[in-house]
Amino acid sequence: MKLTIVGASGTLGRQIARRAIDEGHVVRCLVRNPRKAAFLKEWGAEIVKGDICKPETLPPALEGADAVIDAATARPTESVSIRAVDWDGKVNLIQAAARAQVGRYVFLSILNAEAFPNVPLMEIKHCTETFLAESGLKYTILRPAGFMQGLIGQYAIPILDGQAVWVSGDGTPVAYMNTQDVAKFVVRAVEVPEATNRSFPVVGPRAWTASETIALCERLSDKTARISRLPLGLLRFMYRLTRFFAWTRNASDRLIFAEVLASDKPMNAPMDETYAILGLDPQEMSTLEEYLQDYFGRILKKLKEIGYEKEKAREKKKKKRSPFKTKS
Template identity: 60%
Template sequence: MKILVVGATGTLGRQIVRHALDEGYEVRCLVRSAQRAAFLREWSVELVRGNLCRPETLPAALDGVDAVIDAATARPTDRVEQVDWHGKVNLIQATHAAGIKRFIFFSILNAEKYPHVPLMQVKQCTEAFLAESGLDYTVFKPCGFLQGLIGQYAIPILEKQPIWVMGQAAPIAYMNTQDIARFAIKALTLPETVNRAFPLAGTRAWGAYEIIRLCERLTGQDAKISRISLGLLRGVRRLASFFQWGWNLADRLAFVEVVAGSQALDAPMDDVYATFGIDKQEITTLEEYLQEYFNRIMKKLKELNYDRDKAKKKKVPF
């Protein structure tokens, strides 16, 4: 089977590509930048230049493909509506026109509960558009990625920088993108996943302060915490929305309000595990992920200090 992965240079997309290759699939990737996709070429992946917002570039990428996995999302410099709505509509229509039936899409858990948040609204609208497209679709609804915790918590603690905590900091059931990729690739061979949506939640939901305490324990360092009130966040969003240059910022701040609230982003997973034949014990926990990361970083830091000490000893005094 030949699959087209869209968003392959992203945090999730690259894991989908890697897992698909490991499972023996032939993989093609739609990419905007050949430079950003250089590592994919090293993996012997076929690359096709294209852009979701330019529908004329899509037929070449879809030619000869059996299934499409869409893991793309707007970059910080993009308007959410451009990529996550118009771009996705272009891709779905082009997939249907190419005669390809299988389509896998990544939404966000509880998108239907936040119609006032642009990203959540377009995800929900895309789910509805996909359901009426005639394609054999599967929708996955992750809560959040473990990989995102590195920049948010791990690096600030190691660099003794403040960790910004917003509002009440809703507990979130983060999942490793490698595990998410397993679900996506397995869906290609499971008829019972066709025309269905599945939540993807980690082994438990974690609040911001729980993660901070875990990082402190694993590193032996105290965290510096800076708090931002939800009211201030909403005020900045409203101000930004008055100016065209601030629309993109306002859209993203609206999403931040979701994770800064009190409602947990979590979902029961027993039926999902049963459907996909995946054992919960095989899913990476947040503790395991951060422990492995900090062990690797601490080992590297010790090696760097050792190298510096050796270099100092070799210096000849004058």
């Protein structure tokens, strides 16, 4: 199939592109900066420069596509707002896909988006789901809860570096999934006719609270976390404060996502139907223990190698400075 992937240079998008190429699909990637997406071309994808916020740039990326995979989202550090990308941009893309008569539109949403109308990103995701369902396009909506990759910067690196790990209470359990596994579901959703006009949860084998995840990182790294607790009330105040400034609005909208993680609604869902319809084996999916064990194993091995090399360099330096030198 001919697939157009939007957001292919992101954490999840690149895994989708890699999987689709490996499965033999013809992959075209819509990117804003082709130079930063050169690795996609090296993998075998066609690169088309465009921006979902500029609808006039979209037709070349959609021409002849059997399906669009939409994994794009605004980054917290970008100057363009979440609403401009995740709502206005998605409306542009959905309308352009309908005009191009694309056969299927696969949208990456977020689990339980409809339950948090006061959280900007969740509200936008839910509204986009509704807009897509009413667009006339054949669609599939996949709803992950969280990615294992995000836990590296949130917990693993601070624990290894002896830095503070910030948490706002124990929070709701989240069924994290490896982005490589999410990519399997995305590509299968394109291939399976039974997934048409359906929404599916895409979550990991079990849900983990913040304290459980931190305890796992401590055990695997053999280090103790320095935990700093941030009251939810303070986060709400910071959200209101940062909303005053245009350049901090993306970070602000992400900040209020703490409301989701501090709620009583677990980010988890039954996966039996998802696995059955998409024809995937749950035994082939990574567990969080396996993912973090692999990460800490590789990092700790590298740190030992670096420490060994530094020790050798010090010993060499000591020998050069030895006072017991033979006088000529």
